[in-house]
Amino acid sequence: MNAIHDPRASRKTRTERPPLKVSFEFFPPKTDAMEERFWDSIGKLAPLQPRFVSVTYGAGGSTRERTLRLVSRIKSESGVDAAAHLTCVGASRAEVDAVVEGYKRAGISRIVALRGDPPEGAGQPFTPHPDGYRSAAELVAGIRRLGDFDLSVAAYPEKHPQSPDWRADIDNLKRKLDAGAARAITQMFFDNDDYFRFVERARKAGINAPIVPGIQPIHSFRQISGFASRCGAAIPAWLAERFEGLEDEPETHALVASAVAAEQVLELVDHGVTEFHFYTLNRANLVLALARLLGVRPD
């Protein structure tokens, strides 16, 4: 994000403003039907030529093989660059390093490097494997030793739930970037002021790397509020009010969801944001519409 606040930036045409960069996050599908939707969504979003499409790493490394298979196939079949997520949970350094070597052999040069959460859930204390990486910062340093990867790390506009205070949170982000990550991607947030304040804190602490907002379109308010509470992202009262009573009105729910997400991304553009990461939940439609609002469309 640059510091320029131009309330009309979102009203500029594609040729009048700097190109916006987007990336799309997917999760490994569990069933054949889900896999079909996954590839259908990749097929719809790949023509937008995102900077990369990323695939998450299941809790405790449960999707190790699937993540690798999916990112390799995305790259070879869609021609879009793919990033594999990787966590330190329940694995020794040697085991994690072997996964990194596997990515390297498959030609995957982008990794989203994370500590991960214990299998018991995001709110539980993290106990590292006795021979494992103890944090994302250590993981970034470990991956760096193995090759020249483009690394992204996680950032938390509302503070990571386990950070005792803001200072510890921002110091941790700085450690991850100083260890060799190129950018931070944020956890979902719904109040842009949290993001603006976070970026300001990071810049004051000497962090200059891009802090890419992670945008979560609300396909289902009930589902997303569940995710949000598990990962420490607040649902503002005004947002809950907008979706109140829409559980059985899918059409209105979908229209409100696109209006809410549109308002969020356009306000970010007006504040100088030029890079976006979308949590797609393996669905293309809302993200396609948002990309179009950002002037990102197939060439």
Ligand code: FAD
């Ligand atoms: P870290 O940066 O290591 O920090 C975790 C906490 O530990 C922070 O509170 C930090 O302050 C503290 N800490 C770190 N080092 C120290 C230290 N030396 N001393 C004291 N405290 C310390 N999870 C998955 O399982 N799979 C995924 O694919 C996945 N993808 C994600 C993608 C994005 C963009 C984001 C934002 C999150 C993702 N997550 C994923 C969730 C992530 O694993 C959790 O949020 C996890 O709780 C923290 O991971 P981290 O990489 O931020 O950890």
